Amino acid sequence: MTTTEFQVTGMTCGHCEMSVREEVERIAGVESIDVSAQSGRLVVTSSSALDQDAVIAAVDEAGYSAVAA
Template sequence: MTTTQFQVTGMTCGHCEMSVREEVAKVAGVDGIDVSAQTGMLVVSSTASVDPNAIIAAVDEAGYQAVPA
């Protein structure tokens, strides 16, 4: 299992977390998602290789910005 961390800006609440989680879950190969508005961190777990740019695009689709941490 591989984990990749991202810093997400703009999240302020549980609804923000849910929006990010829903979009990232659509990325092929993603097996687990841990997101926290409090820390601004997104941790994505996968067994297959996942393109970090696909995660960043998914977070962007949710209305936030992510950069690898």
């Protein structure tokens, strides 16, 4: 298991969290996601090495910006 943390900007509510979660869940190997609009934090646990660019692209697709923390 690999855990990777990202800082996400632009999230303000639970709907924002759900949008990010739905996009990131589509990435192969993702096991769990913890996302918080309040802290702007996204923690992704995956079964193997995570493609950080894929996570950043997924967050972008949801309408927000992310950088690896």
